[in-house]
Amino acid sequence: MIAWLRQFFDRLRSSFSSTRLDADLKAEMAAHLEFAVDENLQRGMSPEEARRQALIRFGGVEQARLQQREARALPFLDILRQDLRYALRKLWRDRIFTLVALLILALGVGANTAMFSVIRAVLLKPLPYSDPDRLVLIADGATPIHFDELKATSRSYTEIGAYANDTEDMAFSGVSAPEILKAARVSANFLQILGEHTLIGRGFLPQEDTPAAPAVAIISAKLWQRRFNRDPLVIGQTMMLAGTPHTIIGVLPPQFQFPFSNEDLWITQPAEWSVIAPQGRPLSPILSVFARLKPTVSLQQANAELLVLNQQYASAHPGMLDAKPDEPEHVARFKESLISDVRSELWMLFAAVGSVLLIVCANLASLLLARATSRSRELAVRAAIGAGRGRIVGQLLTESALLAVLGGASGVLLAMGSLNGLRHITLVDLPRAGEIRMDSAVLGFAAALSLFTSILFGLVPALAASRTDLAGVLRGSGEAPGTASSRSRLWFGPRGLLVMGQVALSVTLMIAAALLIESLARVYRVDPGFQTSHLLAMNIALSPTRYDKDEKKARFYQELTERLQSLPGVLSAAVTLKLPMSDTWMGAPVQLAGTAPMELNKRPIAIIQDISPAYFPTMQIAMKRGREFTAHDNVSSVAVAIVNENLVRLFWPQYPSGTNPIGQHILIGSNPQPAEIVGIAPNVRQYSRDDDPKPEVYLPCAQKPPASAMLAVRTDGTPQSFADAVRKQILLIDGDQPVSAVTTMDEMVEASEGPLRLMMMLLGTFAGVATLIATVGIYGVIAYSVGRRTKEMGIRRALGAQQRDILSLIVGEGLRLVLAGVLLGLTGAWALTRLLQDLLFRVSPTDPVTFISIAILFVAVAFVASYLPARRAIGIDPMAALRVG
């Protein structure tokens, strides 16, 4: 084996040092002949005879040289090298063809490689934790009591923990540049469950997960780098977070992201999520419960157990918001729950880029077929001087493989570039986006793809070209390869089929893209219920220690809004718990006061907004009835509420007629004190424009000031240009008060439509590229057909066919070809677009208008693409055409 290998490498080496070895051999053979001549001379021969005899005894010099060369090297390598050199020369000569082929190949391979690296990182790769298949999510909206009971009674898990459903904003103060950090609240055992370790320092201890314990924090590697300059002595230091000193006990590795993707630090006590007021926390279903399955327990067993436990919980606590006896929850693999939102979209995009690649291949195959035709004479000459069919096919395949390798390499470069962009896409919060990278598997995929494409687009033309009618071509009258016989003229043979396939795939992609575009257009026509332009927005998180009393918070908000409204250029300013178009909203169960009390989980959920008096003018929302809040609605006055029309309809279905809701009272959350309805506001799209408005309750901020809030500032100019002035006013009130997420409402609206916009952009691009390539394909095949039938056109003209007849003949052929593809594409779209259903907005997946418009579009494209060659056909001079051949 070793000897064999050694010999192989020796031969390989020889193949690459051919020139030197040939010179060596030549010298050796020359010496050989001299020895023989010397010996013959000694025997008394004449010099001529001596040399003649020496040459005879030697045998053929050239033959011996070839023999030796074959023995020392790898003959197939020599052939390959020859083919490669020839292919390079050939590709260089047809620069335009090569450039076009490389360009579309790079596009096809690049898009597929980029998409595959996303699919691999997000969907295929196991989560980067030890034994990730045993990591499960048990509940994603549990109350603290529910979590405690699950923890105490479940037997399926080695370890069970929880995290608060979202990050919370914590002001990092006491430093030169205070800022707001994102904190994830997790149970102390979260690292044990994941099987992860800190980079430096340690994880949480169980006793640190209690309210009495001193506050500790684990920070992200990013924060460690950004604020602490990667100083290992950071362990044990304290940082002022939300007004409380926290001891830093550990730093997590750079790639660690759990449970979200943007957290700066981790703190304990998941149930104490500060976004909810302390008294509301025990009743709020804000915990995600996750666990590690015991090795002996299957997912099914865990599920069976959870079903029983949840039923017991529901009967023990019938009123709790997370008691859902009718909607059983399931144990899900953590990865599945993480990616369930994006899975179908990603596969869909992958299918779309795959279609683009198929179109690319079909197109290249067409191009190569056409090229093989124009090279038929060259190939015939090669065949005539003894090249076997295998050799010719090999030569042609070498050319397409070379194209594929070059195109694939450019595609990989393209993918690398686009990945950098892809990672920074802010339109969607793609889970695991940080794991997207070009690794060996992705490169292997790209290599396999290039190889696959080269075979796909190279083999058919190569086989067709090698089947040449030798004598005919050389005579100059022979039919070129791939020529359609009269029988297959209707479909133009293989080229026609290729075009049909391209058109079908393009039509399907176009319809999908058009449906998304139509959806987005309809989303744009939705009135969000407020004026989005000229609004500046930012987050404020007040320190719970310095703003420990409601009055203090209320005073801060009041002073802030007053100061801002006096700024030049600011029309009005307000604070609210969550602005519309934020990625989350707060909800609470509501009930009409004075009716029989219902369990909390039976009451309808309404969005809760704590707003300052100027909120409605700032958002430019006009009240429907009643009044807005004023400065007099404060802690000392009666509890009041403004509700939206959707909430009104919940309790007073006859609205706007019937009982006047103004002056009625409602119960909000677990608060036993009812609030009086003083105003009715119109509906507002709270989450995004394509999300239906929900019932909503506005409460005066002065009566229930939130610890963290969002600030809205209506300006008379570019909102972002006011950001610094606003920040300065905040620091004037409290020099230690940072703000975060400074943005504009227009940007928030855009972000809320992220997934739809991204899908539309990507699918639209793919569909556009596909259509462009397919159009070139149609043009190519018709132009080729016209070029080949010059003589026929000439005869037709000579026999009296008018220009109009020729035109309609050729354009008709083009249309026939495309119509078949369009029909195929419509059928495909009909079957596939329902996969888009979730993304579509007020558009049916089989929207007839879209289907018909795209069909018409393609017929028009086909018309233009075949009209141009047809024009050329009319221009044919019958006499000239008939004289040829």
Next chain:
Amino acid sequence: MAESKLDLLPGTLDLMVLQTLAAMGSLHGYGVARRIEQVSGNTVFLNQGTIYASLVRLQQRGWIAAAWGTSDNNRKAKFYSITRSGRKQLSQDAAYWRRLAGVMGKLLSVERGGGQ
């Protein structure tokens, strides 16, 4: 036709070259070819040029080594010599040939005997 030269069976030339180099020490290509012709009493049909394919093959297998040198009559030539692994191979191949030749001899004589 009884006087016609022997065509070489495939593989036999390599063995002849090895044996020649084992017996004669360092030799150039012409020397090897001449030696084979002489030893065989000019009964082997050898195009001297074919020796070079055999030499490069043996060299790649590591059985012989080559180096440029100067001959007795002051000509530059490439000299070949057998290596240690070449000797091992030679003894193996020689033993194989002897056995094969013996078996062939016996077989052919039995055949003849049976015919009588």
